[in-house]
Amino acid sequence: xxxxxxxxxxxxxxxxxxxATRIVDAANxxxxxxxxxxxxxxxxxxxxxxxxxxxxxxxxxxxEDRVAVKPHASPVFHAIQYLLGNLDRSYLPKxxxxxxxxxxxxxxxxxxxxxxxxxxxxxxxxxxLFAAVTRRYxxxxxxxxxxxxxxxxxxxxxxxxxxxxxxxxDPATTGLGNVMWLVDFNRQSLDxxxxxxxINQWRGQFEAAGWHVVEVKYGRKxxxxxxxxxxxxxxxxxxxxxxxxxxxxxxxxxxxxxxQFLDGAPAEVGAFVADIADDELGPLVTDLGGHDLxxxxxxxxxxxxxxxxxxxxxxxxxxxxGLPIAGNPRNHSALLTTEQVDVLRxxxxxxxxTEWDRLDPASxxxxxxxxxxxxxxxxxxxxxxxxxxxxxxxxxxxxxxSTQEVFGRVLVDLARDPAVxxxxxxTAPDVATSTNLAGFINKTGVFAPTEQRSWTEDRMLxxxxxxxxxxxxxxxxxxxxxxxxxxxxxxxxxxxxPLLPVGTVYDPFVLRGLDAFLYGTYSGSRFVVAGxxxxxxxxxxxxxHQSTITASVGLELPGVTFLEPAYAGSLDxxxxxxxxxxxxxxxxxxxxxxxxxxxxxxRLSTRPIDQAxxxxxxxxxxxxxxxxxxxxxxxxxxxxxxxxxxxADAPVVQLAASGAVLPEVLAAAxxxxxxxxxxxxxxxxxxxxxxxxxxxxxxxxxxxxxxxSVPGALRSxxxxxxxxxxxxxxASHAMAWLGSALGAPAVxxxxxxxxxxxxxxxxxxxxxxxxxxxxxxxLAALALR
Numbered sequence: 001x002x003x004x005x006x007x008x009x010x011x012x013x014x015x016x017x018x019x020a021t022r023i024v025d026a027a028n029x030x031x032x033x034x035x036x037x038x039x040x041x042x043x044x045x046x047x048x049x050x051x052x053x054x055x056x057x058x059x060x061x062x063x064e065d066r067v068a069v070k071p072h073a074s075p076v077f078h079a080i081q082y083l084l085g086n087l088d089r090s091y092l093p094k095x096x097x098x099x100x101x102x103x104x105x106x107x108x109x110x111x112x113x114x115x116x117x118x119x120x121x122x123x124x125x126x127x128x129l130f131a132a133v134t135r136r137y138x139x140x141x142x143x144x145x146x147x148x149x150x151x152x153x154x155x156x157x158x159x160x161x162x163x164x165x166x167x168x169x170d171p172a173t174t175g176l177g178n179v180m181w182l183v184d185f186n187r188q189s190l191d192x193x194x195x196x197x198x199i200n201q202w203r204g205q206f207e208a209a210g211w212h213v214v215e216v217k218y219g220r221k222x223x224x225x226x227x228x229x230x231x232x233x234x235x236x237x238x239x240x241x242x243x244x245x246x247x248x249x250x251x252x253x254x255x256x257x258x259x260q261f262l263d264g265a266p267a268e269v270g271a272f273v274a275d276i277a278d279d280e281l282g283p284l285v286t287d288l289g290g291h292d293l294x295x296x297x298x299x300x301x302x303x304x305x306x307x308x309x310x311x312x313x314x315x316x317x318x319x320x321x322g323l324p325i326a327g328n329p330r331n332h333s334a335l336l337t338t339e340q341v342d343v344l345r346x347x348x349x350x351x352x353x354t355e356w357d358r359l360d361p362a363s364x365x366x367x368x369x370x371x372x373x374x375x376x377x378x379x380x381x382x383x384x385x386x387x388x389x390x391x392x393x394x395x396x397x398x399x400x401x402s403t404q405e406v407f408g409r410v411l412v413d414l415a416r417d418p419a420v421x422x423x424x425x426x427t428a429p430d431v432a433t434s435t436n437l438a439g440f441i442n443k444t445g446v447f448a449p450t451e452q453r454s455w456t457e458d459r460m461l462x463x464x465x466x467x468x469x470x471x472x473x474x475x476x477x478x479x480x481x482x483x484x485x486x487x488x489x490x491x492x493x494x495x496x497x498p499l500l501p502v503g504t505v506y507d508p509f510v511l512r513g514l515d516a517f518l519y520g521t522y523s524g525s526r527f528v529v530a531g532x533x534x535x536x537x538x539x540x541x542x543x544x545h546q547s548t549i550t551a552s553v554g555l556e557l558p559g560v561t562f563l564e565p566a567y568a569g570s571l572d573x574x575x576x577x578x579x580x581x582x583x584x585x586x587x588x589x590x591x592x593x594x595x596x597x598x599x600x601x602x603r604l605s606t607r608p609i610d611q612a613x614x615x616x617x618x619x620x621x622x623x624x625x626x627x628x629x630x631x632x633x634x635x636x637x638x639x640x641x642x643x644x645x646x647x648a649d650a651p652v653v654q655l656a657a658s659g660a661v662l663p664e665v666l667a668a669a670x671x672x673x674x675x676x677x678x679x680x681x682x683x684x685x686x687x688x689x690x691x692x693x694x695x696x697x698x699x700x701x702x703x704x705x706x707x708x709s710v711p712g713a714l715r716s717x718x719x720x721x722x723x724x725x726x727x728x729x730x731a732s733h734a735m736a737w738l739g740s741a742l743g744a745p746a747v748x749x750x751x752x753x754x755x756x757x758x759x760x761x762x763x764x765x766x767x768x769x770x771x772x773x774x775x776x777x778x779l780a781a782l783a784l785r
Contacts, residue, residue: 004364005059009293011365012083013054017322018348019079019092020046022355025341027095039096040103044320044331045072048186048290049153052315053080055296056151058368063376064148066131066494068116068124070155070184071104081112082358084373089356107490108524113378115494116152117523120515122161123483125154125181127519129167129310130480130487131494132176133472137425137447138495140467145496149304152181156314159183159202163516166477168209172484175210175449177307180300185290186319187243199314212311216289216299225284233268238285241265249286250318250327254278261285290317385498387419389580391627397568400608403659404532406568407604408436410575411502415443415470423500423583425488427472429481433461435504435532437471445469478513481505482529486520489527489582489599500528500579507531507603508547521559521599526582528575532604535729536755536763537660546755551603551658551730555688559598562688564658567614570630570685575602577631605660605729607760613637613666614683633689634717637662638669640678647678652720653778656682656738657727661769665727668774679778682717687735690714694741710741718742723781725749727774745784747777 024041033039049070056067057080069077078101081087091111094100102109104119116131118124128150139145158164167173185199203213218226218235226235238246245263252260258281262270273281289295296315303311320326323344325334336344345355359366393413395406415421424444426437433441438461445464452465474480481503487494488501510517510531520527531554536546554562561578565571578600617637618626629635634656641648653672657665662683669679684690693711701708718724718738723745726735732750739746751767764770768777 006293008364008368009054009058012058012359012368013050013293014322014348015083015359015365016054016076016079017047017050018344018350018355019082020050020075021323021336021344022341023075023078023092023095023101025336025338026093027097028335029338029341030093031097040333041075041095041335042072042333043075043323043336044325044328044334045070045155046075047321047323047326048317048319049073049184050076050321051291051293052153052182052184052296052317053077055293055300057084057376058372059293059297060300061151061376062147062149063378064146065151066115066128066148067151068118068128068153069105069114070153070158071118071121071124072155073153073184074101074103074105074118077105077114078110078112083369084376085358085369086373087112089358092356106522108522117519119522120519121155121158122163123516123519125152125158125161125164126167126480126483127487127523128152129173129176129179130484131490132179132310133172133484134487134491134499135178135495136176136449137472137488138491138497138499140447140449141422141470142497148178148495150176150179152179154181154183156183156185156187159198163477163479163483165205166475166479167483168206168211170475170477170480172472172474172480173310175308176310179310180303181310181312183312183314184317185314186317187247202314206312210309212303212306212309214299214302214311214313215316216292216295216313217316218289219287219292219295221284221287230268230272233266234272237265237269247318247327247329249282250320253282257282286318288316288318290315291321381493381496383492383498385423385492385500385583387423387583389414389420389500389576389583390417391576391580392572393576395568395572397611400610401568402606402608403565403568403571403602403604404436404530404606405608406571407530407532407575407602408439410572411437412439412443414576414579415440420500420579420583423498424502425470425472425499426502426504427474427481427484427488428504429474429478430476431504431506432471432473435506435530437504441471444471446471446473478505478509479516480513482513482516482520485527485529485599486516486523486525489520489525490523498583500582502579503527503529505529505531506545507534507550508545510547510550510553510601514553517560517599518557521557524559524597526597526599528578528582528600528602530602530604532602533606534603535605535660536751536767537605537607537729537760539755539758539760539763542757543754546751548731548751548755551687551728551734554601554603555691555734557601560688561596561598561600561686562603563600563686564603565630565685566609566657566659566662566683568611569614569618570683571602571604573627573630574685578602603659607660609660609663613662629713629716630685631689632713632716633686633693634682634684634713636680636717636719637683638666638679638681640669640673640680644673644678647673647676650676650678651782652678652680652722653782654680654682654718654720654722654724654742655727655774655778656684656718656724656735658684658687658735659729661727661729661764664764664769664771665774667771668778671771671775672778675775677778677782680718680720684717684735690717690741691737694737714741723747723778723785725774725777725781727769729769745781747781747784749774749777
């Protein structure tokens with residue numbers, strides 16, 4: 001790149017620096033929030049990446065490339081999008097305002113196009129890695145897409161996050177030559193200048209994982225100085241200087257900087273810089289490669305040349321580059337004063353009237369911006385898959401069977417459907433066989449970039465690895481599971497191919513991957529995950545493996561529909577419905593619930609239960625109506641007045657339950673009938689859908705000052721306003737709200753302590769889930785009327 005082009009890029013980066021700084025300044029100084037709460041922002045953390053990001057967007061990226069921007073550099077990203085003409089000027093003063101620019105890049109909430117949401121540090125870094133895993137899978141199954149580079153811009157402090165190294169070490173992420181991580185190596189964290197530099201440790205860890213490592217440490221001025229006689233001593237001193245001492249130089253100038261720089265330096269260094277003027281010494285010794293446009297573009301080219309493994313670039317930068325707070329140990333959230341902003345504006349040749357202007361379109365910089373806008377423009381992507389998932393696989397179970405077993409059988413049946421099968425892809429963190437994916441794997445194989453020879457023969461499981469396989473096996477990392485599911489669920493956008501992703505994990509360990517689960521759903525990803533087995537029903541495993549709060553997590557996570565069926569038929573309908581919604585984006589005609597836009601979390605069990613009660617309800621209600629009620633969230637499994645006609649005038653109670661505890665609830669209903677109490681049994685298949693339906697009617701009432709109605713899903717399942725007992729192999733409060741929704745006394749039973757080892761019978765007795773306890777709870781509920 002010639003000097004003219006570098007001068008143009010330098011002009012652009014100076015405008016980017018100004019706009020990013022002013023965006024934060026306007027949010028804090030121009031806008032009256034009326035609540036006295038600091039708006040905040042990160043001017044210094046943005047400034048450190050201005051050069052790297054300018055070089056990327058204005059001289060390196062192609063339209064098909066995808067980039068994750070470190071959270072605190074969001075103002076730089078929006079400034080660049082504005083200069084490219086992709087963001088309206090009205091948004092610039094609206095950082096962190098309602099309907100404005102988000103605090104951190106967001107796929108779903110920002111007005112300009114964001115490839116990867118970032119915010120929870122470490123996750124945005126790993127997301128492009130798993131997007132590249134997804135692209136490799138898509139290319140193998142559906143033909144090569146246009147070449148994309150998957151880039152992550154991350155802060156060096158993010159390398160403290162454990163999930164970074166889980167992602168780097170996973171076998172599924174090896175050999176991805178289209179991945180580049182750029183580490184903003186400013187050697188400062190939120191609280192301090194980092195003592196010591198861990199570059200040798202990090203380089204070793206990346207290289208051990210098979211990555212290509214590039215360091216961009218020095219700019220052109222320092223490189224030229226090192227080449228002069230005596231320059232080796234200068235380089236050695238800068239390399240050996242304590243990080244805290246080096247960082248302190250950015251706040252100094254003139255003789256004070258010279259004195260600080262030479263404190264402890266060998267005599268040769270003092271002699272080398274003796275003839276360098278005070279006003280030149282500072283710019284020389286602080287000339288870092290991360291702020292040298294040519295050096296950064298050369299580093300990007302080095303990464304492009306290595307195509308057999310991922311690359312990581314350590315770009316040495318200063319936090320606050322180009323700002324008066326550069327290098328200050330407390331500059332992470334510091335804000336420039338109004339006076340400092342005025343000086344910066346004037347240095348740009350701008351006025352309060354022109355400060356938000358784009359680059360002059362007739363200038364070299366403006367022409368460059370126009371060219372880059374055209375080069376980076378993308379065609380719209382289609383999210384709908386364009387295939388119809390059947391409403392049912394007609395799975396039948398005439399024996400005792402668990403929901404975990406049925407889940408595997410339904411997937412195998414769907415894999416026999418020629419329209420649906422090509423798009424199914426499963427993944428698991430080393431638990432595929434123990435979560436019943438073996439049948440699917442036997443049918444479709446395991447994905448590997450190249451054909452792998454199998455050295456053992458297993459008659460039960462054919463672990464055949466090839467590019468045609470449809471199961472992606474991961475190491476034991478729940479974070480990686482949800483990161484991969486999140487990117488598989490965004491493949492329609494990032495790889496131009498919608499998929500039907502399904503993951504499995506032991507339900508207790510959903511919590512290990514919760515941050516990544518939340519990240520995926522916040523990003524708008526759509527996938528199915530089955531947490532199985534679950535609860536104290538996994539009795540012998542003990543408290544460490546017995547999930548009790550996961551139902552609450554599923555119920556409360558935005559963008560997630562939580563489902564906990566008990567019977568084979570309802571699981572079949574619900575899983576087909578979930579995949580159908582992902583495929584088409586609209587609810588099937590027979591579905592009572594509105595179309596959903598998010599992920600689906602099935603909480604399943606290994607406890608085999610009798611299917612006869614569901615078949616009886618099916619015969620009583622009919623498939624069409626029963627399916628609608630199951631998908632809506634609940635249905636009456638046992639109607640006491642039909643089952644026990646002699647109890648027509650008896651006291652009435654409703655027993656509501658989800659999942660594996662239904663046999664105990666049915667036994668309690670029979671025992672109550674013997675005692676002269678009519679107990680309806682309601683199988684709650686989705687607490688989530690019931691709760692959302694109730695909330696919709698409440699909010700409508702609040703907003704219109706009208707009396708809320710009872711939503712149809714609740715009304716059909718709980719026809720009578722009578723006392724209710726809720727029974728759940730989970731924390732009791734997850735279902736306790738049903739009493740309020742029904743306007744009736746409620747007694748919630750559940751698991752509110754850590755479990756322990758034992759038999760199902762023993763643990764159910766310990767936590768009051770046996771029929772006798774349920775009967776007593778029903779009598780107590782009736783007494784509360």
